[in-house]
Amino acid sequence: MKLTVDGKIHEVDVEPDMPLLWVLRDELGITGVKYGCGIAQCGACTVHVDGYAIRSCQQPVGDLEGEVTTINGLGTPDALHAVQAAWIEHQVAQCGYCQSGQIMSAAALLAENPNPSDEDIDDAMSGNLCRCGTYPRIREAVKTAARTVRSA
Amino acid sequence: MGRLKTFTRRAFLIGSVAVAGGVAFGAYMVNKPHANPLLDNLGDGEAALTPYVRIDADGVTLITPRADKGQGAYSVQAALIAEELDVELDQVKIDPGPPSPAYWNTALADEAATFMAPGGGVGESIAYGALSAVMKTIGMQITGGSTTVPDGFVKLRQAGAVARETLKLAAAQKTGAAASELRTEAGRVLLPDGSSLAYAELAPIAATIDPPQDIQLRAPSEWRLIGKPMQRVDIVAKSTGTQSYGIDHKVDGMVHAAIKLNPAQIGPLIGFDAGEALKMRGVSKVVAVTGGVAAIADNTWRAFQAAEAVEAEWGPAPFPATMDEHWQALADSFTEDALDSRKRDDGDVEISIAETGEIISAEYRAPYLAHAPLEPISAIVRVDDDRAEVWTGTQIPRFIQNNVGKIAGIDPEKVTVHALYMGGSFGHRLEDEVVKQAAEIAVQMKGTPVKLTYSREQDMSHDFTRQIAMAQLRGVVRDGKVETYDLGIAMPSVVVSQMSRQGLSVPGPDSQIVAGAWDQPFTIPNQRVTGYRAPELAPISSWRSVGASSNGFFYNAGLDELIHAAGADPMEERLRLCSNPEARKVLEAVAEMSGWDGVLGDGRGRGVALTQSFGVHCAEVIEVSNTEYGIRIDKVWVAAEVGTVVDPVNFDNLVKGGVVFALGHAMNCEITYTDGIADQSNFDSFQGMRMYQCPTIEVRGLENGDRVLGIGEPPVPPAAAALAGAIFAATGTRLREMPFSKFVDFA
Helix, strand or coil, X not given: CEEEECCEEEECCCCCCCEHHHHHHHHCCCCCCCCCCCCCCCCCCEEEECCEEEEXXXXXXXXXXXXXXXXXXXXXXXXXXXXXXXXXXXXXXXXXXCHXXXXXXXXXXXXXXXXXXXXXXXXXXXXXXXXXXXXXXXXXXXXXXXXXXXXX | CHHHHHHHHHCEEEEEEEECCEEEEEEEEEXXXXXXXXXXXXXXXXXXXXXXEEEEXXXXXXXXXXXXXXXXXXXXHHHXXXXXXXXXXXXXXXXXXXXXXXXXXXXXXXXXXXXXXXXXXXXXXXXXXXHHHHHHHHCCCCCCCCCHHHHHCCHHHHHHHHHHHHHHHHHXXXXXXXXXXXXXXXXXXXXXXXXXXXXXXHHHHHCCCCCCCCCCCCCHHHCCCCCCCCCCCCHHHHHCCCCCCHHHCCCCCCEEEEEEECCECCCCEEEXXXXXXXXXXXXXXXXEECCEEEEEECCHHHHHHHHHHCEXXXXXCCCCCCHHHHHHHHHCCCCCCCEEEEEEEECCHHHHHHHCCCCEEEEXXXXXXXXXXXXXXXXXXXXXXXXXXXXXXXXCHHHHHHHHHHHHCCCHHHEEEEECCCCCCXXXXXXXXXXXXXXXXXXXXXXXXXXXECCHHHHXXXXXXXXXXXXXXXXXXXXXXXXXXXXXXXXXXXXXXXHHCCCCCCCCCCHHHCCCCCCXXXXXXXXXXXXXXXXCCCCECCCCCCHHHHHHHHXXXXXXHHHHHHCCCHHHHHHHHECCHHHHHHHHHHHHHHCCCCCCECCEEEEEEEEEECCEEEEEEEEEEEECCEEEEEEEEEEEECCCCCCHHHHHHHHHHHHHHHHHHHHHCCECXXXXXXXCCCCCCCCCCCHHHCCEEEEEEECCCCCCCCCCCCCCCXXXXXXXXXXXXXXXXXXXXXXXXXCCCEC
């Protein structure tokens, strides 16, 4: 089957019930997408499908409709997305393992709502667990990124 | 103890050795005449170099042997070297280095010696033997106990300074300029004529020069990095999905393995049928390992599915079947026979209690908890006839060498360990079961690298959890003051459980049973803290702040009960009782930050707690509201005394994270076992705190003390007690057992 990830078309030969997460990580080698729980409870595997944030661990690849964007396609160290730049500015990460998913959830939020209230931020981000407890910095970084998005 | 401390302060010299195309600088451990278990493996006149700086044609590499599990250890170690070496962090490579007995953690050795030898005398010599055994085995290259900064603060700066001065001598030799006229900046030696030489160019000459030893470290006023906000070396990678963790690592030709362990924790495997599993796509093999079976496939998910499909017969867990029995075992341990330590016994508790008619008494409980770093554990192991290679995220590389060596039947020195980035730990990676199991598989597939990845369910339900603990308190109040505080704490020994898995027995009292309780900075006329050793129950391990994680709650919440009975204010009475000037400043700081002035009213409440753990006094004030949806945690104020804040940004992040971590678990987390099987195996039933529950947190680092201390763990112990105090103030409900969600709702 064919799928489009980060602007590239890939051909994979896998079972249709294999979660998108594992197709990305093990078949395509896109390891910025993280495995944390496998049951859509932690958000580490968040990617965009046609701009919407989804949990790739719960998305059978056979049912996938739309183009996938991962953290690796959102921006790069040399061409940062506004959310990634804000994450660096605020030094959000500790272990960093959840941050791919946090950034993808934040980017989807800001694409839809570039002026989110505190409550909007909490609503959009509460599906993403951070075991290191970086939530205070995530909040600040989302607000900084929102300002960048609005002024762009 | 005295000898060890003298040794750790004085006996490292910075030396150098020539390496291919350059030079390496590091600390020499010279075998001193006095006995020191750290040095038993060195012969007379022998010395071992611990390299921290390597300079060759490729540039400068800083070696940071303490593991980075998210706490920023690589950055802080690199910054300490760079402060004196005059390099910028974006110019250098950072390498955790190979496991080596030379990377001894002297700060943890001090901590361990304290732990093992509480009473001196006979206890000390017995403990010394145990300490020696542990240290020999692991070479003390261990990351834990909030020791990375205390251990490296002088050593790493000195390595940087000696390297810098040697490079200047090399430049002087090469150019004829006087060394005293040379300066250094950004990885170059600056010459009087305005030209400069890169360190890499000077490295071959530097290798031939005896490094000077009498170098004065720069005064704090001259620091350009320490105390100022730093950009973490991994922050760009961790914000762009380009940081590779252990679970992301690939080795050519590797296969993927998944494990199905006996659901009953550490119970045995009796037999299995892999028929269905072997029919599944991509599955090549199913093998037995200790306590379980492993499926080998060509992809992680296929291995997970295949492991699930294996039918197995299991034996029972070697501990009680119901939680009631676990709690009963603790309750039954408050006896003279089980008395483990009584390190505090001021005044006369018994007389005070006998003389008064009104005794305040209560019982407290803290549950088993999973570590659950967000990255599930994994390891790649390749075993060949005469060597083995391991790639994993770990805090205990030396244990791994030994264990893999044993399993593979080879010399531990023939086991190469590559330390990989970790997606959190909280103490989880002080264990190495995943590596041992990967090695057991790999010896059955020699020459093939085997990557074993745990599913979240296997990881959480087979974690070696935080200790279960119980406290019983009695107290007397008089004239509005706390007069008598008698606290007994019962738990199994974490250290005994943990070390038993490394084949080590640890004799003597376990001071973790009373850590965070016996050594608190409050002077009460009659005060006694007694540790009771409960029998081994479920296997347990070090969980962020270890004994203090439960005892900070017990001690402070118990003190709150007495203060309330006395009719006093929790902050004012703590300030009155506080007998340590540093601790008092910490309490005063949170009182001032929070504007503490008694009762808030309107369904709001504040609590305060102070715990000294790992040498750090850390106080927290928490404010909650009782809303129609339950308790909402609104604000937290934290102050901690650490001597010197090395990086204020990372300090702030670690303190806030420690508070969130502690509060999340206090709110809603526990691991319970039914017939040995964990009832929680994923984040649906073990949630922690989510963003919408996160309070605003204000942090202040105090620098009044003369010791430099680490901040990874100290914010954890006081948090639950401050929360319980706030909930009591807001609702009148006294919470004596975690998780609090058993008794109140959280908004």
